[in-house]
Amino acid sequence: MDSQRILFTFKSGLFNNTINQLCDNMAIVIEGFHRCGKSTFAEALDIHLKDKNINALLQSAEKWIQGRRCQHISQSEQSFDIDTEIDKAIELMLSKKGCWILDDGEIMLAHTSEKTLLRLGNALQKNQLRLILIRNRFVLDDYGWFHDRELLLNVPLPHLKMQPFDPTTAIEIATGMFHGQNRERRGEWLANWSGGIPGMMYDLHSFTPEWPYPDEITPHISEYAIKICNDLELHRPVRSSLIASLRLKILPPQRMLSHEAKVELGYLSLLGMVTSDRSENSVIFQGNLWNLVADTIASDTTQITEKISDQALNLEILLDNAEFCPYLCEDLDLPIEQGLLAEAFVQSIFCSVYMPRLVIPITDFLAESIGRIGLRLVLTSAGITPSPSSSGKELAGQLISHAGMNL
Amino acid sequence: MNPKIPLQSIVDDILEGSDLEVVSTLLECSNDRVKIRHALLMHFSGLKTIENISDYLGECFGRIGIHQILKSINLSSSPKDSLDSLVGMWLAHRGLSTIFPGTKPLKLAETLRETATQVSANAASYEAIEVAAPEFKDLLRLIAVYYLQGANLKNIQDIQDIICKKTVSYLTSVIERNDINLLSTVSRKLETLTFAELTGLLANLDHRPLEPYNPVSNRTVCILDEHGSQLIKKLMELWKNLKQGIAEPARDGLAYCRTLRDLLDRWEGKDSGKTGIIPRGAVVHSTTRNELGRTLQCRDELRNSVDVSGVTCQMEVGDTVILTPKIENNSLWGKN
Numbered sequence: 001m002d003s004q005r006i007l008f009t010f011k012s013g014l015f016n017n018t019i020n021q022l023c024d025n026m027a028i029v030i031e032g033f034h035r036c037g038k039s040t041f042a043e044a045l046d047i048h049l050k051d052k053n054i055n056a057l058l059q060s061a062e063k064w065i066q067g068r069r070c071q072h073i074s075q076s077e078q079s080f081d082i083d084t085e086i087d088k089a090i091e092l093m094l095s096k097k098g099c100w101i102l103d104d105g106e107i108m109l110a111h112t113s114e115k116t117l118l119r120l121g122n123a124l125q126k127n128q129l130r131l132i133l134i135r136n137r138f139v140l141d142d143y144g145w146f147h148d149r150e151l152l153l154n155v156p157l158p159h160l161k162m163q164p165f166d167p168t169t170a171i172e173i174a175t176g177m178f179h180g181q182n183r184e185r186r187g188e189w190l191a192n193w194s195g196g197i198p199g200m201m202y203d204l205h206s207f208t209p210e211w212p213y214p215d216e217i218t219p220h221i222s223e224y225a226i227k228i229c230n231d232l233e234l235h236r237p238v239r240s241s242l243i244a245s246l247r248l249k250i251l252p253p254q255r256m257l258s259h260e261a262k263v264e265l266g267y268l269s270l271l272g273m274v275t276s277d278r279s280e281n282s283v284i285f286q287g288n289l290w291n292l293v294a295d296t297i298a299s300d301t302t303q304i305t306e307k308i309s310d311q312a313l314n315l316e317i318l319l320d321n322a323e324f325c326p327y328l329c330e331d332l333d334l335p336i337e338q339g340l341l342a343e344a345f346v347q348s349i350f351c352s353v354y355m356p357r358l359v360i361p362i363t364d365f366l367a368e369s370i371g372r373i374g375l376r377l378v379l380t381s382a383g384i385t386p387s388p389s390s391s392g393k394e395l396a397g398q399l400i401s402h403a404g405m406n407l
Numbered sequence: 408m409n410p411k412i413p414l415q416s417i418v419d420d421i422l423e424g425s426d427l428e429v430v431s432t433l434l435e436c437s438n439d440r441v442k443i444r445h446a447l448l449m450h451f452s453g454l455k456t457i458e459n460i461s462d463y464l465g466e467c468f469g470r471i472g473i474h475q476i477l478k479s480i481n482l483s484s485s486p487k488d489s490l491d492s493l494v495g496m497w498l499a500h501r502g503l504s505t506i507f508p509g510t511k512p513l514k515l516a517e518t519l520r521e522t523a524t525q526v527s528a529n530a531a532s533y534e535a536i537e538v539a540a541p542e543f544k545d546l547l548r549l550i551a552v553y554y555l556q557g558a559n560l561k562n563i564q565d566i567q568d569i570i571c572k573k574t575v576s577y578l579t580s581v582i583e584r585n586d587i588n589l590l591s592t593v594s595r596k597l598e599t600l601t602f603a604e605l606t607g608l609l610a611n612l613d614h615r616p617l618e619p620y621n622p623v624s625n626r627t628v629c630i631l632d633e634h635g636s637q638l639i640k641k642l643m644e645l646w647k648n649l650k651q652g653i654a655e656p657a658r659d660g661l662a663y664c665r666t667l668r669d670l671l672d673r674w675e676g677k678d679s680g681k682t683g684i685i686p687r688g689a690v691v692h693s694t695t696r697n698e699l700g701r702t703l704q705c706r707d708e709l710r711n712s713v714d715v716s717g718v719t720c721q722m723e724v725g726d727t728v729i730l731t732p733k734i735e736n737n738s739l740w741g742k743n
Contacts, residue, residue: 106525136525142487144521263524270525327471330486368490371469373429380429388435392466 005037005198008173009044014160018045018132021158022099026124027131029105029150032162033272034136035199041162042103042134055098057089061107082111090120093129105135109149121153137161139266164272164286170196177201182211189216195287197272204289217292225292232271234297238264241355244298245347246274246284251358252347253332256365261358312345315403322378324370331369349405362400367392375399414460416501418447424476425468433467457503461494473497 009015014030021028032038042058049056064085086108093100102108109117123129138146150157165173174194175187186208193207194200207221234240242264245251254262268274273290275283285291319325319341329336332344351359366375375395379386382402386395421430422440431438434446454460468476473493477484482500484493 138521139524140521142485143489143492146521146525263521267524324471327474331471333486367466367469369470371465371472372467373425373433373472374469376429376432377426388433392469 004173004176005040006044006047008165008169009037009041010048011169012165014041014162015044015048017160019048021160022130022132025156025158026127026129027133027153027155027157029157029159030132030134030162031137031159032134033270035197035203035272036162036164037198038134038136038162039103040198042101042132045101045132049099049101055093055096056101057092057098058101058103059085059089060103061111062104064107064111082108083113083116086112086116086120090123090129094123097129099130099132101132101134103134105133106138106146108133109135109146114152117149117152118154121155124153124155133157137266137270139263139270141266164194164196165191165198167191167196170194170201173198174201177205178208185211189213193221193288195272195285195290197286200272200287200289216288221289221292222296225289225296228289228293229296234293238357239267240297241358242268243294245351245355245358247294247298249284250347250350252344252351253334255332255369256344256348256359256362258358258360308346308349309342311404312342312349313339315345315400315405316342318382318399318403319378322374322381324374324378328369363393363396366396366399370396414448414451414501414503417460417464417498417503418444418451420476420480420497420501421447421468424479425472430467457498461491461498464497465490465494 018028018030030038030041032041039060042060046056046058061082064082089100089102092098112120120131124131138144140147164170170191171187174190175183177190178186189211190201190204190208194204204221207218207224209216209218229235234243238260242251242261246268251257251265254265257265265274269276272286273293275286285294316325316339319328325341326336328341332341334340334344345362348359348362348365352361370378370392372390372392372395375392376386378399379395379402382399384398384402386398390398422444427440427443428438430447431443434443434450436442436446450463451460454463464473470488470490470493473490474484474486474488477493477497480500482496484496488496
């Protein structure tokens with residue numbers, strides 16, 4: 001199976017993208033999630049580069065940590081320093097002008113001193129080595145401590161994202177994991193339930209029922225879903241609310257989320273449970289297993305009332321009159337399309353009532369995105385004369401009251 | 408550096424990139440560039456610090472307004488940038504970066520949550536608290552000490568939310584190992600931690616006073632002195648000591664030599680002959696039996712020795728400290 005996976009990794013679009021990016025950049029980040037096959041990908045890259053007579057060095061930062069643990073037991077007096085490992089790798093790569101493939105890159109970023117990160121960045125800037133940093137996605141995408149650490153490298157860092165296998169490839173691989181006359185059926189089941197995530201195929205292989213199966217959701221798989229919920233503590237309040245809102249497709253855009261919810265959403269993405277694409281027709285939970293897990297956590301089917309929708313539409317109209325809608329759509333990373341802003345407001349208001357820890361108050365969002373000046377413009381265009389001394393939040397409060405909302 | 412000149416550029420940017428009619432209303436002056444300019448400069452000088460100015464700009468213009476202003480001065484920014492980073496970028500572009508670093512430092516609690524979540528997510532595969540930002544280890548350690556101490560955790564919702572049980576159990580082992588490497592320098596983020604932020608963070612901790620003395624986990628108890636004052640005060644002391652490297656949670660009082668060496672250097676100044684006063688009740692192991700109980704020339708041993716002979720000696724107040732690499736029931740930080 002490993003060789004088969006490596007083979008499929010070679011064939012994947014990401015592999016070619018990585019090689020292409022490596023021609024133009026000294027460093028690349030490959031970002032993945034749990035069980036997505038990062039280490040297999042790293043191995044495949046190593047094999048490929050060595051086949052091309054490129055001096056490649058494949059390392060795992062996790063192994064450094066494990067090494068430290070072992071060292072600690074046997075030589076408790078000796079200090080261990082990840083910086084030393086990095087220095088050694090840099091030296092080796094400098095002498096060979098090679099390509100350093102580092103798996104578990106987030107561990108390196110967390111442990112290395114700033115000085116060593118800057119030194120590594122410096123070597124990259126001087127074209128002295130190449131770096132392929134393979135790491136888990138960060139719970140916070142565009143900011144945060146880990147993000148800041150990565151920026152210390154101070155080189156252009158194209159980020160390539162690992163994805164599950166596409167359905168056809170997933171079925172092909174999954175079918176290859178079975179023997180006998182029903183292998184196609186079982187392969188299809190495994191591909192669907194794993195969502196094409198390589199590691200999940202491994203995990204779920206033993207759960208695959210014999211064909212014909214009376215019920216696709218076997219007791220074993222149900223138990224496994226419950227175990228996942230417990231192990232990953234998915235019942236925790238914010239986590240479960242988040243899963244419920246995703247399941248109902250009522251989670252507002254990231255900008256409207258609380259910091260806590262953003263972190264938790266990042267956590268679910270890092271687990272491979274959810275995809276980052278949350279557009280209307282996109283798949284939210286990757287594979288049947290994660291859908292079952294979501295159903296186990298949240299079975300709520302609360303509906304958004306028409307009243308909230310009307311008020312949100314009023315708010316969108318008020319903002320549109322002052323020509324703020326395109327800017328707000330951009331701010332929320334939404335297509336500029338009528339009604340989408342209102343939908344985001346609906347989701348935000350709905351969550352603020354039923355799952356308040358998920359969102360920031362809508363007044364805070366408006367005050368921070370439009371500012372006092374913008375809010376004054378909107379209010380003035382609606383025929384309201386606001387007081388000059390009103391704060392942004394007060395102005396936003398006036399605006400949403402005018403739209404008919406009573407929060 | 409004279410901040411007036413960059414501030415004039417900021418005012419120019421506002422005059423170019425925003426709706427002057429609304430700005431003038433906000434400033435309660437007439438819609439005239441000269442008047443607005445004057446009013447803005449006056450307003451800024453009243454705000455006194457660059458940080459206040461930054462807050463003011465953010466509140467007035469919002470992300471969208473500042474994005475527009477940056478566009479008008481050909482400064483590229485991403486719609487994903489936060490309000491703080493947009494303002495920071497703007498001020499830095501106009502030469503105010505030396506006064507105000509641009510992006511505000513991330514809030515401790517937020518960063519802690521991020522780091523702890525990243526760790527707990529990875530813990531499934533790595534079982535590794537080490538992924539956590541080194542500078543937060545001290546704080547995580549502090550929290551773990553409370554878990555170990557048996558404090559009532561029912562009310563620590565926030566912290567429980569941040570740190571999952573798995574992480575804490577791993578932390579326990581980190582603490583037990585007494586890994587000196589993890590006691591890294593406290594970063595600027597933690598240096599900026601204010602009392603209010605700390606109390607806020609720890610507000611959910613149980614206010615029940617801890618037992619004054621517990622021979623099993625003596626370290627914490629030593630710092631949380633008997634019949635203690637307020638918990639926060641004790642925490643602050645512990646925190647201060649952690650930062651100074653004085654306090655080091657240890658397994659059965661086992662302290663590695665580096666901690667001792669640090670202590671040694673600190674005690675009685677530089678020319679003390681490296682001796683100190685050991686508190687009552689401390690039980691000390693020596694690496695060599697014949698040197699037990701009295702002043703010891705131990706610098707080399709501090710570096711090299713690992714083996715503990717098992718010979719113990721009850722010390723009295725006033726005895727000269729035995730500078731051995733390992734000390735049991737280490738009461739060096741209290742119980743005088």
